[in-house]
Amino acid sequence: MRGDTMRVVIVGAGLAGLTAAVELVAAGAEVTVLEARDRVGGRMHGISATATAVADGGAAYLGVRHTALLEQVEEYGLHLASTGMVGDSTFLVSDRRTTTASRVPPLDAVALGDLFDRLEDLVASVRPDAPWSSPQAERLDRVTAARWLADEVTHPDARTFFPLFLGEMMAADPAAISVLHMAFYLRSGGGIRYLNAFEGGAQQWRIDGGAHLLCEALGDRLGDRIRLSSPVAAIEQGDDGVLVRCVADEDGRSSEYRADRVVVAVPPLLAERIDFLPGLRTPRATAATGRGCAVKVHLGYPDPVWRQSGLSGWSVSTDGPLLSTVDDSPPDGSAGVLTGFVTGAEAIAYSALPGDRQKEAALAHTHRLFPQLPPPTHFAVTDWLREKYSRGCYAALFGPGDWLQLGPTLTEPHGRVHWAGTETSLEFFGLMEGAIRSGRRVATELIHGAESAIPSRKVLSR
Template identity: 75%
Template sequence: MTGADTRVVVVGAGLAGLTAAVELATAGADVTVLEARQRVGGRMHGIPMSSTVIADGGAAYLGVRHTELLAMIRENGLGLASTEMLGDSTFLLSDERTTTASRVPPLDAVALGDLFDRLESLVAEVCAEAPWASPRAEYLDGLTVARWVAEELEHPAARAFFPMFIGEMMAADPARISVLHMAFYLRSGGGIRYLNAFKGGAQEWRIDGGAHQLCEALARRLGNRIRLGRDVDAVEQIGDGVLVHSTSTVDGMASEHRADYVVVAIPPLLAQQIEFRPGLPAPRATPATGRGCAVKVHLSYPSPIWREHGLSGWSVSSDGPLLSTVDDSPSDLSAGILTGFVTGAAAASFSALSLPEKADAVLAHARKLFPQLPAPTRCSVTDWLADRYSKGCYAALFGPGDWMRLGPTLTEPHGRVHWAGTETSLEFFGLMEGAIRSGRRAAHELIYGADVAADSRKATAQ
C-alpha cells in the first residue's frame, strides 16, 4: 500500500474487521467500514441483564495464550474477570442428577480416557499450518464425526459423553462436521486440555463488564469511518480500483463506495452471498458448510445464590436444552448470572421454538438442575443460529470436503479483495484471538505486502 490517500473498504465491524480497520487507519489509509447491523461487534454482543449488569451474548472467554487479545484489552484500558469456580459441579445424565467436586462426569473413567486418547491421536495428525496437507487429509475430511464415533467408540459412556464435549468445545453437530475440521479446531485452539480448561486454559478469564466493550473501544478510535446499516451486496473490481455496492438496512437505498482495496471480514456463509465481479476462483463456503450450532441463555438472580448451596453453577446435561451452564456473575457480585449453552444438534430444534417456548424449556431445565434456586428474575435467549448477520456461532462449521476445497484459498487475495475473520485464521480458529490475528494479517498484507506479512507470521509462530 502506498500513500495516505489509499482507500480501503472493510466489510464487517466485528472484531476482525475493526482490528484491520484500526491497523490500516493508523498506517494512514483512508478507511471506511461497512456494517449491516446497527451496532459494532459481530459475534461479540452485550446483553443487558439489569441497569448495571451486561452479560456476554456471544464470545466471552480467553486465556493466557491469547496474547494479541490480552494486549488489545490492556491497550484499551479494559480489565479481566476470573472465571474461577468454587463449589460442586452438577450433572444431569439420563435424568439422574448428581453433584460432585469433580468437573469430570460420573461416567466410566476408562472409556472416557480411551476417547481422549483417540482424539489426541487425531489432533496430532493435523498439519496446523495447512490442514488440507495433513496425512490422510482427504480421508479425514470426507468422514463425518458422527460416522467416526459410530466406528471408533464402542463404550456407551464414551458415546454419551462425546456430543456434550464437542458441543461445548465447538458448538457442533457431529453429523455436520468432518473429522479433519474437528481435529484441526482442537489443535488450532491449543489442544484439548487447554481448550477445555478454566484455570490455566482458554476459559480462564472474561473481559470485565463484557467483551463487547473491546469492539466499542476500537470503534471509538475509528469514529465516523464506520457506516452502520450498510449490507454489502456486490464487490466489483474495475481497472485499478474496486466498487463496493451496499444497501441500507433501514430504507433500502443503494450506495456505492469506491476504494483501492477491500477487506472482507465476515463469516464464510455471508461472504458467499456477496456477488464478486470478476467471480471468485474458489467459493468461501459450500453447501456442506454449516452454521455454528449455539444458542446462549442467561438467567439472572439477585446474587449467585447457588454458591450458598455449595454449588459452582457449572453443570453438564446429557439432554437439552441446556447442555452446560457456567457462573458468569459480575466480579462485584451485584447479580448472579448463570449462562447456559444450547449447542450441537439440540440447538437446531431449540432455535425452531417460539420465544415463549424457549423460555419455558429453559426454566424447566434450570429447575431440574438447581431445584434449590428460586425462579430467575430474567431469562434472556441469544439465538445465533437465527441471526441473519452471523449465521451461527462460535464459528462456521466445515463439513465433509470443505477443508480440501476451501482451505488452500482461505487467505489468498482475490485481486484487490483480501480476507479476514476468525474462520480465516489457522491460529485459534473460531476464537477472538483468531479474529484479531486475521484482521492484522489482512491489514499487513496491504501495508507491507502479502509476502512480508507471511514472513512476519512465520517468525511470530516460531
C-alpha cells in the same frame, strides 16, 4: 505504506474488521468500515442479564495464550474477570442429578480416557499450518465426526459424552463436521486440554463487563469511519479500483463506496452471499459448510444464590436444552448470572421453538438442575442460529470436503479483495484471538503491498 493514500473499504465491524481498520488507519490509509447491523461487534455482543449486569451473549472467554487479545485488553484499559469456580459441579445424566467437587461427569472414566486418547492421536496427526496437506487429509475430510465415533468408539458412556464435548468446544453437531475440521479446530486452539480448561486454559478469564466492550473501544477509535446498517450486496473490481455497493434501502437507494482495496471480514456463509464481479475463483463456503450451532440463555438473579448451597453453577446435562451452565456473575457478586449453553443438534431444535416455549423449557431444565433456586428475575436468549448477519456462532463449521476445497484459498486475495475473520486464521480458528490475528494479517498484506492478479476489467470508470 508508500505512494498515494490507499483507500480501503472493510466489510464487517466484528473484531477482525475493526482490528484491521485500526491498524490500517495507523499506517495512513483512508478507511471506511461497512457494517450490516446497527452496532459493532459481530459475534461479540453484550446482553442485559440483570438490571445491573451485562453478560456475553456471544464470544466470552480467553486464556494466557491469547496474547493478541490480551494486548488489546490492556491497550484499551479493560479488565479481566476470573472464571475460577468455587463449589460443587452439578450433573444431570439420564435424568439422575448428582453433585460433586469434580468437573468430570459421572461416566465411565476408562471409557472417557480411551476417547480422549484417540482424539489426542487424531489431533496430533493434523498439520496446524495446512490441515488440507495433513497425512490422510482426504480420508479425514470425507468422514463426519459422527461416523468416526461410530467406527472408533463402542462404550455407550463415551458415545454419550462425545457430542457434549464437541458442543462445548465447537458448537457443533458431530454429524455436520468432518473429522479433519474437528481435529484441526482442537489443534488450532491449543489442544484439547487447553481448550477444555478454565484455570490455566482457554476459559481462564472473561472481560469484565463483557467482551463487546473491546469492540466498542475499537469502534470509538475509528469514529465516523464506520457506517452502520450498511449491508454489502456487491463488490465489483477492475484495473482502476473497486466499487462496493450496499443493499438498497426502503426507498430503493443504494450507497456506493469506491476504494483501492476491500477487506471482507464476515463469516464465510455471509461472504458467499455477496455478488463478486468478476466472480470468485473458489467459493467462500459450500453446501456442506454449516452454521455454528449455539444459543445462549441468561438467567438473572439478585445475587449468585446457588453459592449458598455450596454449588459453583457449573453443570453438564446429557439431555437438553441446557447442555451446560456456568456462573457468569460480576466479580463483586452484586448480581447473579447463570449462563446456559444450548449447542449442536439441541440448538437447532431449541431455535425452532417459539419464545415462550424456549423460556418454559429453559426454566424447567434449570429447576431440575438447581431445585433450590427461586425463579430468575431476568431471562434472555441469544439465538445465533437466527442471527441474519452472523449465520451461527462460535464459527462456521466445515463439513465433509470443505477443508480440501476451501482451505488452500482461505487467505488468498481475489484481485483487490482480501479476507479476514476468525475462519481465515490457522491460529486459534473460531476464537477471538483468531479474529484479531486475521485482522493484523490482512492489514500487513495491504500495508506492505501484497499483490494479487487484478481481473482485467475497467468497470469503475463509468
